[in-house]
C-alpha cells in the first residue's frame with residue numbers, strides 16, 4: 001500500500017520515489033558512482049551532480065518514470081489501482097488521460113522491473129499477499145487486437161496468470177511497498 005497523499009501531491013510522490021530509489025544511497029545511473037552531491041532541483045525532484053562524470057541526474061533518471069510527461073502521482077495511482085483493485089488498463093487510460101500504448105508500456109515496465117526486489121526493511125514487517133490476474137488485463141477486458149495480456153508479451157512472462165503481489169508495511173520506518181513477485185514460494189519470501 002502506498003500512502004494516499006502521494007496521489008494528490010506531486011512533491012509527496014517525488015518524496016516517495018526518492019526514498020525508494022536511493023534506499024542504498026544515491027548512485028550515478030551512468031557510472032554507478034556514489035561520489036554524488038545535491039545539485040538544485042528539477043521540478044519537484046532532487047537533482048544531483050556526479051563528481052565522476054560531472055553530469056547531473058535527478059530522482060527520476062534511470063527509473064521507469066523518466067522522460068514521461070505524465071505526472072508521477074498519476075503513475076503511482078495507476079500502479080496502485082492496477083495492483084490493488086485490478087483496474088484494467090482501459091479504465092486507467094481514461095482516469096489519467098493517456099493513450100493505451102502509453103499506459104501499457106509503463107505498467108509493463110513496472111511489473112517487470114520489480115520482479116526480484118531487494119528492500120532494506122527495518123521491521124517488524126507485515127506482509128499481505130494478494131493475487132492479480134495480470135494475464136487478463138489485456139486479453140479479456142481490453143478487446144482491441146493490439147492489446148495483449150502482460151503474461152503473453154515476449155519479455156518477463158509470468159509463470160502463471162496470477163502473479164502474487166506482496167504489500168509490505170515496514171513498521172520500523174513507516175514505509176509501505178507494493179511488490180509483485182514471480183511466485184509466492186519460500187525463496188521469494190526470503191528474498192523480500
Ligand SMILES: [Zn+2]
Pocket residue numbers: 028029030031032033050051052053054055
Ligand atoms: Zn556519473
